[in-house]
Structures are given as C-alpha cells and as structure tokens.
Amino acid sequence: MKYFDYYSVKSVSDATDLKKKLKNSRYYAGGTDILVQIKRRIRVPAAVIDIKNIPGIVGIKETEKYIEIGAATTMNEISESDIVKRNIDVLAQCAREVGSYQIRNLATIGGNICNAAPSADISPALLVLNADIIIKTQNTTHTVNINEFFKGPGKTILTDESIVYKIKILKLPSGSMGQYIKESRVSAVDLAIVGVAVLAVPSQKVRSKYDVRVSLGSVAPTPIRVPEAEEILKESISASSIEKAASAAETAAKPISDIRASAEYRNDQVKILTKRALKTIFYGEVSK
C-alpha cells in the first residue's frame, strides 16, 4: 500500500487545524472507502486524520424533537439502534443494506455521504427524512439540509477543512411508514443498481391523507427526491395514484448505463420498485 501519514485527533479544532495545515489530507473514520481508493491508487492522500475520537462524533442521541447521529457512527450501530428503529426505521433499513455485516461494523454514516456516491445506500433515507447535516469548521458550526448537500458524483458542498459532525433528523409522528428497496446484482457487498426510499407521514390535518416523500438513488448524478410523485400522492393514495407516482419517478430518473446495469433496465426498475415500495407501506408486504 502506498505510504501515507496517520494522525489521530481528539477535537474538532485539532482536526480542522491539521486538515488546513496538511496538504492533500483526508478525514478518516471507517476507512472502507478510503483504504480501497488508496490500495487501488484511485486517490492517495498524503495523510489521513482519524476523527473517531472526537467527542460527540460517535453515538445516537434522542431528544424531545430530534434524533442526532454522530457522523462516525457505524452502519450497524444505526441499523441495530432501538432509537432509530422506533422513530425513523427507514434509516435503519438503508444502513442494513450497506456492504456486509463486517463492513457495517466499520463503515460510517458520515463517510457514506462524504464519499457521495450516487448509489450511497444511506442517502435515500436521509433525503426522505429531510435530514440536516451539521458541519463544523475551525470557527463555525452551520447546518446544510441533505437535499442541498450533494453536487454530483463524489462531490458535496464541503470545502477545505469543514468536517461533517452530526446528522440531525426530526422525529416522525406516529403512524409514519418508510421503506427502502435496493436492487443489486447480488444480495450483499454490491452497489445499488437502483435504490428507492419512500416515507409516508400521516397528515396532521386530514385523516386519510399523507405527506409522502420519494427518493431515488443510483439513477442520477446525485440521489434525488421526486416532487412530481410526491404531489400525486399528497392528493390521494390509491392503486391508480401509486401507478402515476411510479411513472413520475421513472420520468424523473436520469440513469446511465454502466457495468452494473443499462439505463433502460434502471428506468424500468425505478417504476417497478417505487410501486412496490409504496404498495408495501400502504397495503402491506408485497410478494415479488
């Protein structure tokens, strides 16, 4: 493996100081993306800065209104967390789809979004949950909504020494239902060919209506929401509106053909999986 320096820091200020000082350095948590990139010589930093010991950057906290997840919290910690499963289960579903059980003991939520693959499994859940990303620099803390976070494949709004510190999610009202469906070639250790997350939040005003959110992964330069589908479902939930919403999702998708699947296949799967996910949450388990 090519040489790189390793530093472990115990505070955000130490992390940002070092990041600013060391040219071509990267923050390091689970290492499951960075080490692969180093070994394959895709991207070799001069140094990695291990941020796992920064206070507050690991762990899941529930407050009255929010769930706060440290950026270096692992996928298994998220998928096995009672707090997450009870309140925002769709996030646990996404976390569970990453890699393998072993990878999920290392891979972190912050790493997944900072690596910013369009296929990142955690992204569709964060999009439908309207998660806020808490970012720290040397002197500031600011919040960016996840829907503004991704700029393109591998690209985020993060600059220079800014570090993703926490992910903050508003708790859902009871009766909320979410589903993530990942289509991949094999059942584990595979990128999503298509990822669909749907989340239905019961309307606080009209009993039979839902605020439904739909997000797609792997079919655009970034993970996306589908407002056209969401508008259709806001009006009514029926076999017909679900069909229309699934078609709207297919239209919104702009997939490429790559080694995993053709664009045509991905377009088809967007419609099928959106329909399946919506039917699952509104009508119960759908047999394939």
Add this chain to the structure above:
Amino acid sequence: MTAKGITLKVNGEEYTKEVGPNLTLLDFLRDILGVKSPKKGCDSGECGACTVILNGKPVTSCMVLAIECDGVVIDTIESLSKNGRLHPLQTAFIEENAIQCGFCTPAMILSAKALLDRNPSPTIPEIKEAIAGNLCRCTGYISIIKAIAKAAKTLREGDAK
C-alpha cells in the same frame, strides 16, 4: 506520524509492536505476528476471508489499519477451540462437509460465531445475512448454512462450549 507503538491482545496474548501507518490489521496479524488464519482474498473488504473479531465485532481486517488498533482485543479462529476441544461450530462444519479447500473457513466460522453470540436462534435468512460478506467458491453455501444451524442447536441445548 510515521510510526507508533501499539499494544493489543490477540487470542488472549498481549503484544507490543511498532507499526507504520500504511499497514493493515490483516498484514499485521499475518506478517508481523504470524497469525495466518485470516486470509488475504481481495484486500478490499469484499470477500470476507480476512474477517477477525475486533472488540467483539466481526470486521474485515484488510479495511482496518494496525496503527488504529492500540488497546484492542482481537480473536481469530485459533481462539475457538479450548484445550484441544473443538467449538461446536468447528465440529458442525466438519460433520456437515462445510469445508472443501478451507480458504474461507476461518473467517466463515468467525462470522457464524459472531452471529450466534448475538442471536442464538437465527433463522435461515438471518444466517444468510450474517455470512453474506463471506464468499465461498467451493461449497455452494448449503452445507455451511446447515452447519451453522446445527451448531446453533447444539449450543442452545447446552453442550459444553
């Protein structure tokens, strides 16, 4: 930092070594400590043959740096048998013919052990999910799944570990 002394426990024994940054835990175990049971299959975290138990959790050791392992506890398959007596998982793997070339086996058994430690009565889908990160090119997995289910039953029925 160019090198750091780390102290860690491996299969119950404590070791102190100086390591550089660009050394994986896998290479550390195999090349520095001579623990050869974790295997370098893909070196990318995808095949699972390098799986070790780190602080009670199964991880792909090719995706962990030795330099971040100061103070950790590592268990590999060598720690499974006590006083020459095989663990029920090892016995079940033999009985069910779940070993052919053996390359995936140490890691596969560790993933299985980690599963049974957290879930003593796994369903078949749960077994499959637990070993989804461990590739086997020989057996076709059926014998492995049977072996794990069998060992789970043995352990539940209270046979000595």
